[in-house]
Amino acid sequence: MSKTVSTSSPQSLPLWQLLSGCADAVAAVRQGQSLTDALAARKTAERPGVQALSFAVLRRLGTAQALRLRLVPKAPQPWVDGLLLSALALACGPxxxxxxxxxxxxxxxxxxxxxxxxxxxxVLRRFLREQATLLAELDDDPVAHFNHPAWWIKRLQKDWPEHWQAILMANQEQPPMTLRANLRHGRTAAYRIRLSEAGLLTNLTTASVDSPDQPQPIVLPHGVPVQRLPGFDQGDVSVQDAAAQIAAPLLVYAGGHKLPAGARVLDACAAPGGKTAHLLELADLDVTALDADPERLARVNDTLQRLGLKARTVAADASQPQSWWDGQAFDAILLDAPCSASGIVRRHPDVRWLRRETDIAALAHTQDAILNALWPLLKPGGHLLYCTCSVFKMEGQDRIDAFLQRTPDAQAHPAPGHLLPVVEYLDPAGRDRGDGFFYALLSKSPLGS
Incomplete structure (x- = not known):
């Protein structure tokens, strides 16, 4: 692939300015700040260009760190280090x-x-002179090769001995933009036609069945600003990964029967609200959307308002129901538990560099605590859907196996289990199946059984 020679971004900002912002973002991530927060601090005009550079750099940060260590063994001050790492990472790309x-x-x-x-x-001119030799010296360095922390690589090797390399390589790819048509406003096939007429979709092939219990995600070949999506402001469509679109139908149609109108449903850990909205698009439910972070909960309200939907939103800790529960049992519970986010690294390349190995056990403890706290809130005969956007078994099947062992009235039902963002896990039509996820569907034994 030939390299461009432009020194300006599509927003006509000079490259040096974007590199300066990228150095700030990379330095912030290395000091423990999320890339989302780092980008929020940038001027609006800079943000798209800095984000594009930052994504590319973070996907090659393992290589860049190894190169910088060889070229400058003593790290310079954070911003200068961020600039060197950014330039080295980009110099290794197209x-x-x-x-x-x-x-x-x-x-x-x-x-x-x-x-x-x-x-x-x-430093950078030396890299250009010695590039082939320097890169060859990294051949035996797995962090430099796979651009993930060593502990992350080892955990994937243990959990997925046949797929670990494919998962790591998939994390380096740019994910597609995936949409969910609002079935209250029209069929998915009809919305695909609207996208085609807007010049955003060329392939109109779609499944013959457009059923609410069988999600048909729409995958765009390229990401676009949401304002370009037909009817976005009117609530005709939402942006949601294909794997995440499985949650709402799996719970609404659990056991082969649709939840009745007015059924009480708890969406625990609901922010940013995509799954909450999907539940309400599929059925007339009495939904309580819970999240411990008031700022993130505000995004749930914004999403519901755009879509013209209503739910009760509560800022509270799901593991402490005594502080928010009204004592009325729920017919169904959706628990999208806090996790490492190891399944969405291709969308959030900073996650791999922010997480620490000790985080996984701590998160598993939190997941157990929330499961234990919410189970008594479920009606006998009701269903609980547990999910995480993680590919680590400790946050998925291991948690459910342990829960079933200590919970006599819990029964597991067919569910996708672990979904991996790799070629072997494409759907039957060969489309991107979505991010890494885990799903388990449980039911509570009826009284007297």
């Missing part, structure tokens, strides 16, 4: 002409940290 990239990185240093501009220039 985005820019390498010499142009070096010139623009030096320009960024001159404008932001002039005393360090000589170091930046010397």
């Amino acid at each position: 985005e820019y002409n390498a010499h142009t990239l070096v010139d623009q990185a030096v320009e960024a240093a001159k404008r932001r940290a002039k005393p360090a501009s000589g170091l930046v220039n010397a």
